Amino acid sequence: MTLSTFGAIMGYAGDIVKQTEEAYQGLISKAKNPTLKQALQDLAGEEKKNQSLMERTRRENVTEMILEPITGLHQEEYIVDLKGVPQKDDTDLVKVAMILEERVKRFFSDASAKVPLPEVARTFRKVSQKREENLGKLQSLRLHQPLK
Amino acid sequence: MKRVKNFINGAWVDSDTKEYGDVWCPATGEKIGEVPFSTASDVDKAVQAAKKAYWEWRCTPPLSRARYLFRLKNLFEDAFEDIARTLVTEEGKTLDESRGEVRRMIENVEHATGVTTLMTGYNLEDIAQGIDCTAERQPIGVFGVIAPFNFPAMVPWWFLPYAVVAGNTYIVKPSEQVPMTQTRIFEALDECGFPEGVINMVHGAREAVNGMLYHPDIKGISFVGQSATARYVYKACGETGKRVQSLGGAKNFVIVMPDAEIDRNIPSLITSFYGCAGERCLSGSVLVPVGDVHKELREKFVAAAKALRVGNGLQEGIQMGPVVSKKHKEKILGYIEKGLQEGAKLVLDGRSIKVEGHLNGFFIGPTIFDDVHPDMAIAKEEIFGPVVSIVRVKNLDEGLKLIENSEYGNAACLYTTSGKTAREFKYRAVASMMGINLGIAAPMSFFPFGGAKGSFFGDIKGHGREVLQFFTDTKVVIQRWT
Numbered sequence: 188m189t190l191s192t193f194g195a196i197m198g199y200a201g202d203i204v205k206q207t208e209e210a211y212q213g214l215i216s217k218a219k220n221p222t223l224k225q226a227l228q229d230l231a232g233e234e235k236k237n238q239s240l241m242e243r244t245r246r247e248n249v250t251e252m253i254l255e256p257i258t259g260l261h262q263e264e265y266i267v268d269l270k271g272v273p274q275k276d277d278t279d280l281v282k283v284a285m286i287l288e289e290r291v292k293r294f295f296s297d298a299s300a301k302v303p304l305p306e307v308a309r310t311f312r313k314v315s316q317k318r319e320e321n322l323g324k325l326q327s328l329r330l331h332q333p334l335k
Numbered sequence: 336m337k338r339v340k341n342f343i344n345g346a347w348v349d350s351d352t353k354e355y356g357d358v359w360c361p362a363t364g365e366k367i368g369e370v371p372f373s374t375a376s377d378v379d380k381a382v383q384a385a386k387k388a389y390w391e392w393r394c395t396p397p398l399s400r401a402r403y404l405f406r407l408k409n410l411f412e413d414a415f416e417d418i419a420r421t422l423v424t425e426e427g428k429t430l431d432e433s434r435g436e437v438r439r440m441i442e443n444v445e446h447a448t449g450v451t452t453l454m455t456g457y458n459l460e461d462i463a464q465g466i467d468c469t470a471e472r473q474p475i476g477v478f479g480v481i482a483p484f485n486f487p488a489m490v491p492w493w494f495l496p497y498a499v500v501a502g503n504t505y506i507v508k509p510s511e512q513v514p515m516t517q518t519r520i521f522e523a524l525d526e527c528g529f530p531e532g533v534i535n536m537v538h539g540a541r542e543a544v545n546g547m548l549y550h551p552d553i554k555g556i557s558f559v560g561q562s563a564t565a566r567y568v569y570k571a572c573g574e575t576g577k578r579v580q581s582l583g584g585a586k587n588f589v590i591v592m593p594d595a596e597i598d599r600n601i602p603s604l605i606t607s608f609y610g611c612a613g614e615r616c617l618s619g620s621v622l623v624p625v626g627d628v629h630k631e632l633r634e635k636f637v638a639a640a641k642a643l644r645v646g647n648g649l650q651e652g653i654q655m656g657p658v659v660s661k662k663h664k665e666k667i668l669g670y671i672e673k674g675l676q677e678g679a680k681l682v683l684d685g686r687s688i689k690v691e692g693h694l695n696g697f698f699i700g701p702t703i704f705d706d707v708h709p710d711m712a713i714a715k716e717e718i719f720g721p722v723v724s725i726v727r728v729k730n731l732d733e734g735l736k737l738i739e740n741s742e743y744g745n746a747a748c749l750y751t752t753s754g755k756t757a758r759e760f761k762y763r764a765v766a767s768m769m770g771i772n773l774g775i776a777a778p779m780s781f782f783p784f785g786g787a788k789g790s791f792f793g794d795i796k797g798h799g800r801e802v803l804q805f806f807t808d809t810k811v812v813i814q815r816w817t
Contacts, residue, residue, distance in 0.1 A: 188652070191644070194431035195652035246415050251435025252777045254610060255602035256639070256654060 292318030364695030378546030388532030474502030607774020744787030
């Protein structure tokens with residue numbers, strides 16, 4: 188589906204952070220290493236906050252004067268199927284978390300370039316940049332922690 | 336099935352009437368509620384409540400009055416999505432459009448909280464030897480708004496917050512076609528704790544309107560609607576000695592110069608003509624390509640119009656909803672028929688559109704006429720629907736002539752890359768809201784909203800700084816103590 192309106196983009200932005208939070212909730216129960224468990228809880232908490240952020244961003248920035256059709260943003264490009272991805276141990280879980288973070292980062296980065304409202308674009312960029320930080324943290328967790 | 340009630344003296348009350356109108360969902364064509372056609376006696380009850388509340392409210396410090404608005408803003412934020420969805424359900428516009436409207440409603444509340452700056456007067460010492468003069472703004476009494484169907488949330492709030500924060504009391508009469516939205520807004524307002532009688536709402540149609548226009552204790556009326564009614568309201572308020580700001584209809588021309596960036600501006604043009612299904616007084620109605628830009632513009636505009644997703648506005652991603660009623664749909668279809676009879680070329684026909692699952696909805700697809708002559712009805716009269724008339728001109732002068740000859744003067748837009756052309760356009764065009772490389776020239780709450788010629792009757796327009804003048808009397812005090 189093409190995200191061709193401001194509302195459709197904001198709606199999908201809300202969905203994507205909600206789905207990610209739910210995915211993290213699933214991973215938390217599987218994680219064994221306490222550091223990883225905490226990291227996943229933090230990520231889930233962040234996505235919970237982002238759901239409110241998306242709702243507020245939509246409500247406060249909808250600008251009736253320039254509700255112009257938007258082109259070039261397609262929901263299909265951000266679908267992630269985790270069914271085939273192994274989730275046997277903590278190392279697998281970090282990989283899954285990285286896939287999730289990568290997806291969110293990519294969507295918000297792409298969407299920030301499409302939305303003609305600076306406040307919304309700034310919020311999207313910020314969410315995307317935070318994913319970059321999160322990816323770094325997950326990467327270091329994978330490299331430096333004995334995740335057995 | 337919801338039957339809406341009046342809100343008088345801080346309570347939800349039934350009307351005295353036995354007559355009720357139907358409220359429809361334009362997307363499904365189903366009846367969703369009933370609205371009382373309130374009587375003059377209902378209006379009088381609201382006026383008496385407002386009159387009784389006036390003096391105490393008038394003596395409340397402006398900053399304290401503003402605090403009610405701060406609370407109200409928060410209540411509106413909490414109810415935001417619910418108000419927006421109610422609006423879509425009864426009016427038909429898309430969720431985005433609806434949210435945008437609610438946002439603009441709230442912006443007026445926000446702007447009005449600046450009353451301590453907006454309402455100040457001025458003074459000068461020694462206007463004569465030892466004599467000082469001050470000009471003070473004072474509230475006047477009971478004011479009211481008679482609102483249209485197309486922006487059921489926003490329009491009453493172009494006026495109400497300013498009137499009330501200035502110390503007046505108020506009566507809202509929503510359009511009888513869309514009474515649910517303002518009812519939902521008043522449910523939020525009911526939680527705010529305004530003193531009883533300060534803000535009231537009376538539903539209804541002709542009798543309620545006349546009850547307000549001819550009530551001796553209403554000091555001023557704000558109206559938004561068709562020009563014929565705007566003229567009637569203006570006249571009635573003149574007869575009864577009321578202040579009046581009466582905003583009428585429109586026929587807006589959108590001129591595209593040969594140097595305009597077509598690809599970049601197509602989304603903006605589409606929004607101008609088809610936003611809110613063309614049911615807005617700022618919608619583009621006549622597309623005016625200048626010189627040889629016509630062919631490229633027509634091709635790209637038609638392609639973009641064809642691609643619009645038409646459907647139930649409650650579905651996220653829909654770009655154009657239905658028109659408000661079956662009756663209005665028939666009126667628009669009548670104009671399309673008239674355009675054909677007058678010889679215009681129908682290049683995109685939206686009459687036969689079918690929206691899956693909504694076969695009884697009041698939908699009309701994007702429609703475009705080319706080869707339209709300025710004398711044709713579709714080039715002159717307000718259609719208020721998703722119908723575009725393309726009138727070709729040779730140069731800017733011819734385009735400006737079209738605007739000048741129109742009986743309306745609400746908005747006009749120009750697309751160009753030339754600053755010189757833009758300057759000439761805004762300098763000469765006889766319309767009050769101008770868009771340059773923008774198709775919806777909608778002034779925000781801190782600028783005045785209103786047109787010229789047959790689009791506006793009165794002196795002081797909606798919102799902006801000036802609106803405080805409408806809602807206050809400037810009392811001049813001259814003093815000598817020396």
